[in-house]
Amino acid sequence: MKIRPLSEEVMKEIGWRDIYISGYSQKVHIFHYRTGANCKNIIVLHTPVTAVKNCYECFEQLGRIYSFNVFAVDYVPxxxxxxxxxxxxxxxxxVANLDAVYEYVRGSYSEDIHLLGYTGAGGIMAQYYLGTGCKFKSFAQFACGIYGDTTPLGVPAAFARSVMGILRFLVKIKPTLSMTFTPPAAKGYHAELDxxxxxxxxxxxxxxxxxxINSFLRILECMVGKESLLKVPVSCPTLVFKTLHDRYFSANYFDRYYNTLICEKKLVEIDDIHNSYFITPEPFMKEIAAWVNCH
Incomplete structure (x- = not known):
């Protein structure tokens, strides 16, 4: 697999541009593919631990092929x-940064706004944001979170709750502290590609x-924090992807999450690995486009 650097020349070639707005952060970055003022709008939230330009290939077809206005966001300060x-x-x-993005899209384009939670924990963070009551026409998510069940993080929920106090202390005394994350091993089907x-x-x-450390703390707060908005039921039409050979999410976890949804919903099985959203994005893009177009 070849990943080319995202230079200015590459950006021009693929039709994206940078927008900066103010939220909590003085500059919230929107990586924007503009199709037209009357087109449907998709806000894309990726994993909160890397830059959006590191994973734009995952969703660039939504603009280039399916003709949506795409707003992919660096939303973490x-x-x-x-x-x-x-x-x-x-x-x-x-949430304050994402509110600013929503208001920018609604004010500059239209209220026909859809939410895509993508690339790992981006799906969980998007699900969390829906708990604020912000109005979207539809929601699609690659990853999902069951409040109180931290299985995808690889740690028991009881441990997650107990360690949050320690992490808050560490963040206060050394906010830049970090650790090396080791993903669980991929085995079996397409493991070598993953x-x-x-x-x-x-x-x-x-x-x-x-x-x-601070990012890990916020993910734990999202999953098990007492005031987490993951406890708020998702109310807008929701498309859930279930990858059958995922190194983080078991098939049972996807099913249990999907079964809790009381809104209009659809489950799409992808017979592939966790990172297939990047390696072969076409099946995901086709389903997302159809879901957005029918809402």
Whole structure:
């Protein structure tokens, strides 16, 4: 797999441009593919631990092929091209940045706005944001979170709750503290492709596996925090992807999450690995486009 650097020339070639707005952060970065003022709008939230330009191939077809206005966001303070420091990342500040993005899209284009939670924890963070009551025509998510069940993180829920106090203390005394994240081993079907992806993404982001302690804390707060908005039922039409050979999410986890949804919903099985959203994005893009178009 070849991953080319995202230079200015490449950006012009693929039709994207940078927009910067103010939220909690002085500069919230929107990586934007503009199709037309009357087209449907999709806000894309990727994993909160890397820059959006490191994973644009995952969703670029939504603009280039399916003719949506795409707004992919660096929404975490201090991550990617979003201004701020590591300690500025709180769930409250993240929501303030996303509110600013929503209002920008609604004011500059239309209220026909859809939400895509993509690339790992991006699906969980998007699901969290829906708990604010912000109005979207539809929602599609690659990853999902069951409040109180931290299985995808590889730690028991009881441990997650107990360690949050320690992490808050560490963040106060050394906000830039980080640790090396080691993903669970991929085995079986297409394991070599999954592993190869992680090897090659380091070309674009050498710090891909360097996880800030504060970022880990916020993910834990999202999953098990007492005030987590994951407890709020999703109300808009929701498309859930279930990857059958995922190194983080078991098939049972996807099913249990999907069964809790009481809104209009659809489950799409992808007979592939976790990183297939990047390696072969076409099946995902086709389903997302159809879901957005029918809402």
């Amino acid at each position: 201090g991550e990617g091209e979003c201004s701020g420091e590591a300690q500025d990342f709180t769930l409250l500040n993240m 592993n190869e992806f992680y090897e090659t993404i380091l070309v674009r982001d050498p710090n891909f596996f360097t996880l800030k």
